[in-house]
Amino acid sequence: xxxxxxxxxxxxxxxxxxxxxxxxxxxxxxxxxxxxxxxxxxxxxxxxxxxxxxxxxxxxxxxxxxxxxxxxxxxxxxxxxxxxxxxxxxxxxxxxxxxxxxxxxxxxxxxxxxxxxxxxxxxxxxxxxxxxxxxxxxxxxxxxxxxxxxxxxxxxxxxxxxxxx
Numbered sequence: 001x002x003x004x005x006x007x008x009x010x011x012x013x014x015x016x017x018x019x020x021x022x023x024x025x026x027x028x029x030x031x032x033x034x035x036x037x038x039x040x041x042x043x044x045x046x047x048x049x050x051x052x053x054x055x056x057x058x059x060x061x062x063x064x065x066x067x068x069x070x071x072x073x074x075x076x077x078x079x080x081x082x083x084x085x086x087x088x089x090x091x092x093x094x095x096x097x098x099x100x101x102x103x104x105x106x107x108x109x110x111x112x113x114x115x116x117x118x119x120x121x122x123x124x125x126x127x128x129x130x131x132x133x134x135x136x137x138x139x140x141x142x143x144x145x146x147x148x149x150x151x152x153x154x155x156x157x158x159x160x161x162x163x164x165x
């Protein structure tokens with residue numbers, strides 16, 4: 001009878017430990033990671049909203065220039081209140097379907113800067129060369145993705161749950 005390959009045994013042992021760790025870590029992450037993501041989004045939205053309400057946001061001018069057809073003294077604080085509201089709802093985990101819809105609506109609105117102010121968001125008119133403002137907007141793709149992950153946890157209504165096999 002041939003002896004077992006020590007490398008194969010070591011590999012099996014290592015994968016056995018990985019599987020044991022996964023059985024503990026993955027359920028923990030499922031319980032903790034998405035709620036943590038929801039709370040993080042809420043904190044960011046409340047924080048950014050409060051900066052707009054208290055007129056100390058570094059993006060107030062960018063917002064005013066993007067939505068130039070509305071008085072900046074109105075749009076910036078109104079947007080701030082909107083963001084705080086969405087953020088608080090995220091923190092509370094309430095009305096998530098509506099909250100995430102409003103969240104995505106606001107996030108998509110930020111991409112208006114690429115249409116209205118391309119000279120501010122792109123260097124030398126090149127869409128591959130972003131300015132600081134352009135990078136600030138593009139990072140919203142990560143926030144949108146995070147919101148979509150949070151959206152996967154929204155429970156179906158009772159009728160749909162009863163009808164499911």
